[in-house]
Amino acid sequence: MFKHILINQTNFLSTKPESLLEPLNYQLLTDVRQFEPKTDCIITSSLNPDFSLVFGFIKAIITEAGSTLSHLSILAREYQIPIIRIPNLISKLPSMGKLQIYTSKIIFLTDNEN
Amino acid sequence: MKISLGINELIYNPTFASKKIVGIIVTINNSYQKKLDQNLLSKIIFLTQLKLYQKQNYLHFYNFLNDYQVLPLNISSLQSQISLHLNEFTAIQKKIIFNNFALADLALNKKSSINFDILTIEEEKIIYFQKLAKKQISYSRFINKFGHLALNPYELAEKRFSEYKPTALLKIAKLTQNIKIKPKKSLKQYLNSKSINQFVALVGIRELAKFNALKNIQQIRNLLLKLARQKKINNIFKYSFNQILNF
Numbered sequence: 034m035f036k037h038i039l040i041n042q043t044n045f046l047s048t049k050p051e052s053l054l055e056p057l058n059y060q061l062l063t064d065v066r067q068f069e070p071k072t073d074c075i076i077t078s079s080l081n082p083d084f085s086l087v088f089g090f091i092k093a094i095i096t097e098a099g100s101t102l103s104h105l106s107i108l109a110r111e112y113q114i115p116i117i118r119i120p121n122l123i124s125k126l127p128s129m130g131k132l133q134i135y136t137s138k139i140i141f142l143t144d145n146e147n
Numbered sequence: 148m149k150i151s152l153g154i155n156e157l158i159y160n161p162t163f164a165s166k167k168i169v170g171i172i173v174t175i176n177n178s179y180q181k182k183l184d185q186n187l188l189s190k191i192i193f194l195t196q197l198k199l200y201q202k203q204n205y206l207h208f209y210n211f212l213n214d215y216q217v218l219p220l221n222i223s224s225l226q227s228q229i230s231l232h233l234n235e236f237t238a239i240q241k242k243i244i245f246n247n248f249a250l251a252d253l254a255l256n257k258k259s260s261i262n263f264d265i266l267t268i269e270e271e272k273i274i275y276f277q278k279l280a281k282k283q284i285s286y287s288r289f290i291n292k293f294g295h296l297a298l299n300p301y302e303l304a305e306k307r308f309s310e311y312k313p314t315a316l317l318k319i320a321k322l323t324q325n326i327k328i329k330p331k332k333s334l335k336q337y338l339n340s341k342s343i344n345q346f347v348a349l350v351g352i353r354e355l356a357k358f359n360a361l362k363n364i365q366q367i368r369n370l371l372l373k374l375a376r377q378k379k380i381n382n383i384f385k386y387s388f389n390q391i392l393n394f
Binding site: 063064065066068078079080081082083085086087088089090098099101102103104107108110111112 | 156159160247250251254263267269270273276298299318319322323324325326327350353354
């Protein structure tokens with residue numbers, strides 16, 4: 034049983050994704066030591082600089098808070114990794130799942146049984 | 148102009164002891180923000196100081212950071228040593244936050260995208276991790292340069308890299324294996340070059356300053372652990388600094 038969560042408001046802190054990205058595996062992450070290498074997108078409460086350590090694995094970051102001047106935003110811009118700010122998101126999501134990022138919306142495909 | 152401080156970005160889920168660090172940073176940030184919000188005269192004076200800093204004065208801070216060392220203190224009381232390192236940390240943090248305001252002001256007036264062609268100390272850390280994973284450098288060489296850093300590094304309860312076992316450090320190092328870092332100038336080379344973008348220079352200086360400020364955090368952590376051993380305190384980080392300084 035899948036539930037779709039659609040976010041229409043997106044606020045980009047680094048680069049903007051040019052085109053539709055393929056469905057990504059996301060992981061809610063607070064500590065980089067818990068990172069799962071199959072993850073394409075991390076979802077965090079803040080732009081902790083530790084997350085730059087996994088730039089080689091991820092294609093996007095979604096954060097509840099942060100600014101364009103954060104060092105992670107500056108580095109992400111350089112490595113072409115979009116950072117998208119969406120407040121009050123984490124409590125609505127399971128710890129892992131799939132999502133699709135468009136230039137003006139994000140769709141979370143969450144398995145209710147997760 | 149407003150700088151909103153992301154406390155979680157600074158320390159994720161701070162312990163009671165680390166709330167002192169958060170408090171120091173919030174107080175400094177508010178004091179600078181007040182200069183902007185108070186009245187027109189204080190705003191003009193502060194903005195002028197920021198412009199002078201962006202133009203040339205940042206080099207004084209850079210020179211200070213380049214020569215920076217944490218010196219051993221000849222004081223017997225652990226609590227006094229902790230207080231002195233906290234003062235030192237506060238002094239550097241004031242400069243970092245002033246630098247942040249100067250950066251925010253530059254970002255407001257930024258007209259085009261910037262070619263970010265310096266290697267920050269954060270990227271240098273990633274390169275060291277990659278070399279460690281490939282066994283191109285030794286554990287001790289990594290620790291010598293970055294041993295005072297940590298994950299969630301402003302959290303006093305967090306182990307420094309120098310406290311990790313080699314296998315645990317290698318596990319983190321392996322996370323960095325796929326990152327492709329472009330060849331870039333060092334901050335020193337960049338500041339000596341003819342064409343300098345102030346925004347890029349100030350970001351490089353900010354990261355170098357954090358790198359040095361964290362040397363004091365390491366010292367404070369070590370002193371807290373020593374105090375805990377002496378006074379037989381279990382998990383000293385669950386106490387506030389007022390309590391700690393009165394043990």
